[in-house]
Amino acid sequence: MKIVTAVAPVNIAVIKYWGKRDEKLILPINDSLSATLSTDVMCAKTTILTSPDLKENKFWLNGKEQSFDNVRLKNCLTEIKKRCNSTLPYINWKIAICSENNFPTAAGLASSAAGYACLVYALAALYEIDGEISDIARLGSGSACRSVYGGWVRWQKGILSSGEDSIARPIASASHWPEMRVLVLVVNDNQKKYGSTIGMNHSVETSTLIRYRSESVIPQRIEEINKAILERNFHKFAEITMKDSNQFHAICLDTYPPCIYMNDVSHAIVNLVHHYNTYKEENKVAYTFDAGPNACIYLLESVLQEFLSIVNYIFPKPMDIKANDYFKGLPLDQTIIKKELMDDLNLTQNNEGVLKYLICTKVGEGPRLLTSSNEHLLQENGLPK
Amino acid sequence: MKIVTAVAPVNIAVIKYWGKRDEKLILPINDSLSATLSTDVMCAKTTILTSPDLKENKFWLNGKEQSFDNVRLKNCLTEIKKRCNSTLPYINWKIAICSENNFPTAAGLASSAAGYACLVYALAALYEIDGEISDIARLGSGSACRSVYGGWVRWQKGILSSGEDSIARPIASASHWPEMRVLVLVVNDNQKKYGSTIGMNHSVETSTLIRYRSESVIPQRIEEINKAILERNFHKFAEITMKDSNQFHAICLDTYPPCIYMNDVSHAIVNLVHHYNTYKEENKVAYTFDAGPNACIYLLESVLQEFLSIVNYIFPKPMDIKANDYFKGLPLDQTIIKKELMDDLNLTQNNEGVLKYLICTKVGEGPRLLTSSNEHLLQENGLPK
Numbered sequence: 001m002k003i004v005t006a007v008a009p010v011n012i013a014v015i016k017y018w019g020k021r022d023e024k025l026i027l028p029i030n031d032s033l034s035a036t037l038s039t040d041v042m043c044a045k046t047t048i049l050t051s052p053d054l055k056e057n058k059f060w061l062n063g064k065e066q067s068f069d070n071v072r073l074k075n076c077l078t079e080i081k082k083r084c085n086s087t088l089p090y091i092n093w094k095i096a097i098c099s100e101n102n103f104p105t106a107a108g109l110a111s112s113a114a115g116y117a118c119l120v121y122a123l124a125a126l127y128e129i130d131g132e133i134s135d136i137a138r139l140g141s142g143s144a145c146r147s148v149y150g151g152w153v154r155w156q157k158g159i160l161s162s163g164e165d166s167i168a169r170p171i172a173s174a175s176h177w178p179e180m181r182v183l184v185l186v187v188n189d190n191q192k193k194y195g196s197t198i199g200m201n202h203s204v205e206t207s208t209l210i211r212y213r214s215e216s217v218i219p220q221r222i223e224e225i226n227k228a229i230l231e232r233n234f235h236k237f238a239e240i241t242m243k244d245s246n247q248f249h250a251i252c253l254d255t256y257p258p259c260i261y262m263n264d265v266s267h268a269i270v271n272l273v274h275h276y277n278t279y280k281e282e283n284k285v286a287y288t289f290d291a292g293p294n295a296c297i298y299l300l301e302s303v304l305q306e307f308l309s310i311v312n313y314i315f316p317k318p319m320d321i322k323a324n325d326y327f328k329g330l331p332l333d334q335t336i337i338k339k340e341l342m343d344d345l346n347l348t349q350n351n352e353g354v355l356k357y358l359i360c361t362k363v364g365e366g367p368r369l370l371t372s373s374n375e376h377l378l379q380e381n382g383l384p385k
Numbered sequence: 386m387k388i389v390t391a392v393a394p395v396n397i398a399v400i401k402y403w404g405k406r407d408e409k410l411i412l413p414i415n416d417s418l419s420a421t422l423s424t425d426v427m428c429a430k431t432t433i434l435t436s437p438d439l440k441e442n443k444f445w446l447n448g449k450e451q452s453f454d455n456v457r458l459k460n461c462l463t464e465i466k467k468r469c470n471s472t473l474p475y476i477n478w479k480i481a482i483c484s485e486n487n488f489p490t491a492a493g494l495a496s497s498a499a500g501y502a503c504l505v506y507a508l509a510a511l512y513e514i515d516g517e518i519s520d521i522a523r524l525g526s527g528s529a530c531r532s533v534y535g536g537w538v539r540w541q542k543g544i545l546s547s548g549e550d551s552i553a554r555p556i557a558s559a560s561h562w563p564e565m566r567v568l569v570l571v572v573n574d575n576q577k578k579y580g581s582t583i584g585m586n587h588s589v590e591t592s593t594l595i596r597y598r599s600e601s602v603i604p605q606r607i608e609e610i611n612k613a614i615l616e617r618n619f620h621k622f623a624e625i626t627m628k629d630s631n632q633f634h635a636i637c638l639d640t641y642p643p644c645i646y647m648n649d650v651s652h653a654i655v656n657l658v659h660h661y662n663t664y665k666e667e668n669k670v671a672y673t674f675d676a677g678p679n680a681c682i683y684l685l686e687s688v689l690q691e692f693l694s695i696v697n698y699i700f701p702k703p704m705d706i707k708a709n710d711y712f713k714g715l716p717l718d719q720t721i722i723k724k725e726l727m728d729d730l731n732l733t734q735n736n737e738g739v740l741k742y743l744i745c746t747k748v749g750e751g752p753r754l755l756t757s758s759n760e761h762l763l764q765e766n767g768l769p770k
Contacts, residue, residue: 208602208628208632209594209602209632209635212597212601213593213594216597217593217594239641242642243593243641246638246640246641246643247594247639250635250636250639251635253635253638254628254631254632255631256624256628256631257655257659258631258655260655263649263652264648264649270642270643
């Protein structure tokens with residue numbers, strides 16, 4: 001019997017991945033770039049066990065058994081086995097996989113990226129593979145390849161049809177910009193979801209602007225944000241981050257039928273951020289939105305409390321939700337309200353309960369193994385604990 | 386003393402004008418195309434009086450006196466006087482202008498287009514000008530040049546720096562497609578307005594996609610919709626109309642900071658239209674949105690009642706608003722509800738009062754003079770009646 005357990009992080013792109021040139025290999029039409037977030041706050045955790053006693057392959061996700069007959073899972077597993085030493089005694093044993101996220105999937109925070117990064121990282125440990133695995137994680141979920149590394153990570157689209165060169169590379173470590181914080185504003189929403197896989201395929205098929213974006217806008221933009229990150233130039237970093245989030249959603253709107261992820265609350269947050277930056281006469285805060293209405297706010301620690309006080313004022317916490325259930329992640333002072341600042345910003349207050357909750361986190365390290373046996377999610381018989 | 390009174394129509398673009406290459410002459414970066422709507426339902430009305438007894442130029446709009454010191458008004462007047470016979474005995478007399486819209490400006494229905502078309506048409510009559518005046522109306526408000534003609538009208542962007550070739554041309558008459566109807570869904574909204582002049586200037590300055598749209602998307606798209614209109618191919622007409630509305634709003638979103646005109650209700654209408662078209666297995670309805678949240682729906686008379694019944698079901702009329710204040714324009718049967726159709730569409734009902742009211746209208750003729758003296762908005766002394 002062999003067992004490994006790993007945790008892997010979520011990542012939040014500042015240059016967005018949207019559109020594939022190869023559906024099976026998940027090869028993108030443009031480079032993308034993200035920060036990996038601390039696993040202390042949000043992570044996927046996966047235990048994989050292999051044993052001669054297992055009768056069949058099994059897979060549990062967030063407490064529910066899933067079919068193993070999942071093409072993306074199989075693609076990852078096949079690729080891992082291709083690369084491992086074929087004389088490993090346990091290579092043909094069945095496996096049990098148990099995976100969970102420590103954050104609600106309702107947060108819409110690319111749980112599949114953390115999940116597949118974690119799966120592939122654990123598989124690589126199980127089958128003793130060294131070297132590049134971001135291209136294997138990519139086969140599970142495109143953006144998972146970026147969660148294989150900590151810090152600031154660029155996914156190079158690559159040009160080969162094999163996909164070998166479509167890999168992630170760290171451009172700066174987690175400690176490079178230590179003051180960087182991320183505030184996730186989870187928006188209450190009951191819209192039906194336009195899945196991101198379907199959405200990006202429709203965009204490639206129908207948007208008349210997407211090729212121009214991938215070929216003529218992103219190449220320059222990604223070099224500029226790379227430079228801004230290396231120079232820790234927040235003003236420039238924020239401008240490019242916001243522009244790229246908006247352009248990604250512009251492409252979604254240019255899709256036929258359009259795929260709409262942001263809602264009125266998302267746009268109220270956009271408006272708040274621009275008002276605040278104008279008030280500060282410099283970009284102090286940057287928003288970015290993925291395929292959902294939740295805002296990810298990049299900001300430096302020095303403005304975190306002030307910006308949070310505005311968010312709390314404009315989007316009041318419902319009285320009936322406990323502070324601990326509303327302010328998640330790194331500790332925050334939730335009470336500060338600067339009355340004059342609110343008057344200067346002159347923004348409309350929203351009703352209570354417009355935001356579901358907030359998560360405060362920071363840039364962090366890549367996946368790692370947990371060696372203590374009480375960390376495993378599976379018992380020795382291959383069933384979940 | 387000389388007095389003239391004219392009415393002029395609103396127009397609704399299906400290929401949108403967004404972005405200028407010359408701010409003063411109001412020269413656009415792309416062609417646009419619209420239908421002129423019947424003046425029986427919505428129109429601007431303008432009376433102009435000139436008399437040797439007037440001491441100064443005066444201007445009233447919707448019952449309020451305005452400053453005559455308005456650069457766009459002056460540009461129109463200067464150009465009119467350049468083109469008229471300079472020996473006209475009254476050419477140097479002062480003038481009084483009184484203008485009103487018969488529809489609420491709150492409808493966000495490009496009242497300036499109808500207003501400037503009416504002003505220029507009335508001025509041309511007053512100063513006895515024959516020939517092209519769409520380029521003069523353009524100096525007042527870009528899209529006003531399209532309201533100078535009835536039916537289906539294309540505004541050619543032109544290439545000359547003088548602007549002489551940036552004129553409107555009818556491509557089909559009002560009677561060409563007699564079944565065409567337009568349903569305006571006026572959305573309740575309290576957002577602060579991002580003015581369209583500022584919006585389009587910001588787009589030209591900051592959007593990295595707008596040039597590609599104007600240079601590489603529109604030229605082909607406008608030929609296709611021209612053809613679809615001439616062939617009365619509603620399916621194709623609808624597809625292009627919806628795609629172009631979405632692309633215009635995509636460009637707005639790609640602007641920095643983004644200018645957001647559509648809200649959650651607008652997107653719910655978009656969703657409803659796509660559901661209905663999917664259900665009918667053909668495009669039967671097309672939406673288009675200008676610089677505001679209101680939907681303009683193009684559809685043929687044959688589906689008007691059925692589509693209206695869905696709108697009434699999904700967006701219920703508030704009980705406390707009288708039907709006559711809610712269903713404006715051409716007469717409609719407001720009561721039909723097909724229960725099975727609603728079940729098949731499986732859409733979420735909204736609260737009452739999400740829509741402010743509806744206007745039903747059709748494609749109509751261009752501006753015309755009203756000769757009966759009781760139509761004039763001004764008394765013989767140059768003051769409003």
